[in-house]
Amino acid sequence: MTLPDLSQAVWRKSSRSSSQANCVEVGFAPGAVAVRDTKDRTGGTLAFPAASWAAFLNAQR
Template identity: 60%
Template sequence: MTGVQWRKSTRSGSNGGNCVEVADDLPGVVLVRDTKDRDGGTLTFGPEAWAGFIVLAKAIGPVV
């Protein structure tokens, strides 16, 4: 996709571990991909579904 602005998750570490990138600058869609395998596929969410995921992830907290 052209014009997509990817950003690394604020929860991703700087050690090259499990990282994701999110693009939420497109109207009506949020894209998520693995930083280590950028060509391996992209998950697509609607804004409401993504917002619900964020709420749930914050409630659960980090998984170690």
């Protein structure tokens, strides 16, 4: 599996995040979507193919 290049990802903090805890960001890069902890941006990042992320969101409706 090839890891996506997230160096140019555009990150957006979740509107459901609070200022004290449970903060997540979603990053959009070509062909991929990533999720990371806002409080620990250098920690682990989960990345998904864009099509898999879209399928996940559609399943939540």
